[in-house]
Amino acid sequence: MAKSFPSNANNRGNRGTLTERAYQALRRDIIDGIFAPCQPLRLESLKERYGLSFSPLREALNRLHSEKLVLSTAQRGFRVAELSRQEMWDTIETRILIECEALRRAMKNGQDDWETQMVAAFYSLSLCAERYPMTSGEASAAEAEELEARHRVFHCSLIAASDSQSLLHLAAQLYDQTERYRRPLLSTQRRFDQRDFQAEHKTIMDAVMARDPAATDLLAAHYRQTGTAIESALARLKTEAA
């Protein structure tokens, strides 16, 4: 069939090691906001929290550092990276630059199996989106995580046929960096919102399959729209908190 999708965050082949577990756990806790931005991550308390020793924790933290989720200063340890609207938009715009170029190349090179993967990924995402809570309550963490995963696969599939490994690598990297911003959006959204998003995804996919050059514009607009949605979700959360 086709190769699996690249993933900077996960595919490091370290599935079984404690370092990998530490990495996954820390990453989730940072993205879910268990650790607040700028909060220092003391080795001693992490050791206790996860029941691990220094070595795997340090290694995981270093990995998160290279993904810009944590900051580190020599001899003063690690702390959670801050979030800012400005950084979010900066990353979104760079993502647009990278992914639109990758998309152009994918549309040029893509064959049957690429299109097949895309359709499959879209369908898989649809199923997940339709399971979202209708009106009341928040989506569970597991639901949000599954949606996030399929969403990732879908966006990755759009550009998968690009001939450039480095573009795909950077796209994955930037996807990971924006996940942290997307999370509050996912947990507050309802099935209703998901349908809007899916409609956009469908429009983009159709344009891509038709090799319509305007597909890149649709993709860019989609990302900017997501950015705006995140901003209002954050505003909403802040209002509720107050």
Place this chain on the structure above:
Amino acid sequence: MAKSFPSNANNRGNRGTLTERAYQALRRDIIDGIFAPCQPLRLESLKERYGLSFSPLREALNRLHSEKLVLSTAQRGFRVAELSRQEMWDTIETRILIECEALRRAMKNGQDDWETQMVAAFYSLSLCAERYPMTSGEASAAEAEELEARHRVFHCSLIAASDSQSLLHLAAQLYDQTERYRRPLLSTQRRFDQRDFQAEHKTIMDAVMARDPAATDLLAAHYRQTGTAIESALARLKTEAA
């Protein structure tokens, strides 16, 4: 005056730690080809070679992994990443995409201090280039390293006034990844070749300062030309070896 230039490779603030030393030493040895591509990097032998313990070595190797200089597989340790013409060109083209966009933005936003930095960086690079051996012999490792450093600062200064941190970050990242390919070029070049390069640099800088939109084309051409020069330098080295 102005802020220092960003550098993914070095600026991690870990100056004094053993991890930092391990990182620098390993990086140099990989780039200089002391360790051949695909060669496994056994912890035990590295420990002996550098007189360090596991922890700093592992940390350094993980860092090099995220810079794509080494590969790692769970429970099977690390090995030097391979080199390929295809990967080189892929990286060069991506670099062009990123840097040209960054350059456009820099030309839009740049003020006096940006131009000043650029002129300074160019001059500093010129001095170094003029010290290169005229005809006979190879450039020393120290000479090549110094040239590389100033070259980096110059290219970084061109785009420094871009308003996007993420673009600058990616540009630095890609610069680091291409350094490994550039090295054989630097050690075989003579002052003669350096003058050609400096002429190109001058042309680019002048176009940039004049806010000429064609500056991006010049920059792209420069990188592609470098790629071609690397290819022929490699061919030459292979012929000499045989």
Place this chain on the structure above:
DNA sequence: ATCATCATTATTTTCGAAAATCAACCTTGC
């Protein structure tokens, strides 16, 4: 001879203690 199984060796990964470093507080002298 071929294959599977087990023991041995090589190597990575993990641990917890020891050393090094930094921040804060507390003197002491002026």
Place this chain on the structure above:
DNA sequence: GCAAGGTTGATTTTCGAAAATAATGATGAT
């Protein structure tokens, strides 16, 4: 009162040994 210097305590960083895992080679059965 206040700066200089020193001491304590908290925290990171480093180490080398121990545990875990993969690779190699040997043994025996089919």
